Amino acid sequence: MTQIPDMTQVFDTMRSGLAIVTTAYRRKPAGCTTTWISRVSFEPPLVAVFLSPQRGTLEMIRKGKRFAINFLAEDGLALARQFGFSSGADKFADVQYETGQTGAPILRAAVSYLDCRLERIEKFGDHEMVLGKVQHAAIQRPDAPAVYDPATFFLNGERAESANEAHHG
Numbered sequence: 001m002t003q004i005p006d007m008t009q010v011f012d013t014m015r016s017g018l019a020i021v022t023t024a025y026r027r028k029p030a031g032c033t034t035t036w037i038s039r040v041s042f043e044p045p046l047v048a049v050f051l052s053p054q055r056g057t058l059e060m061i062r063k064g065k066r067f068a069i070n071f072l073a074e075d076g077l078a079l080a081r082q083f084g085f086s087s088g089a090d091k092f093a094d095v096q097y098e099t100g101q102t103g104a105p106i107l108r109a110a111v112s113y114l115d116c117r118l119e120r121i122e123k124f125g126d127h128e129m130v131l132g133k134v135q136h137a138a139i140q141r142p143d144a145p146a147v148y149d150p151a152t153f154f155l156n157g158e159r160a161e162s163a164n165e166a167h168h169g
């Protein structure tokens, strides 16, 4: 195992948005909190999210061949908790969403979203790159988007693990 001293701490200085990546297969929704997100190309319009092979959401994206990146507002921490620490479709029980153009769930609470068709999934080390072609993009609310900061991300009144730890848990 390659040990790079302080790499996790440096990762924690990389600011990113806080999103719920959603998908659906046979009308069953799936989704998980995600911070490893990147723009890849304007033309064609490509974006990527990086998911651990353990995520149920990844398997559902593989089958459903679609996903949406729902960017949360600053008031979205409860949703981040709901989708970031458990697995399965129960997470959607009390969540309002519509079906996007690709069939992926679009969360009503999201500030904005990118609705994507799956291009491909490729494994790099311990994560899989989920590459998507954007089919539709929209801003839904004028609110400020959440910026994930592990030092101030409080869950259940306790300081959260860093994204990297929550992520690997």
Ligand SMILES: Cc1cc2nc3c(=O)[nH]c(=O)nc-3n(C[C@H](O)[C@H](O)[C@H](O)COP(=O)(O)O)c2cc1C
Pocket (backbone or CB within 6 Å): 030, 031, 032, 033, 034, 035, 036, 037, 050, 051, 052, 054, 055, 056, 057, 058, 080, 081, 083, 084, 085, 086, 087, 088, 148, 163, 166, 167, 168, 169
């Ligand atoms: C703040 C936060 C950020 C996260 N970012 C990622 C991420 O970028 N990639 C990933 O694979 N997991 C990430 N996770 C972990 C998943 O959201 C979590 O394991 C989730 O319960 C998986 O649900 P699923 O099995 O239904 O897909 C994050 C969790 C939290 C709390």
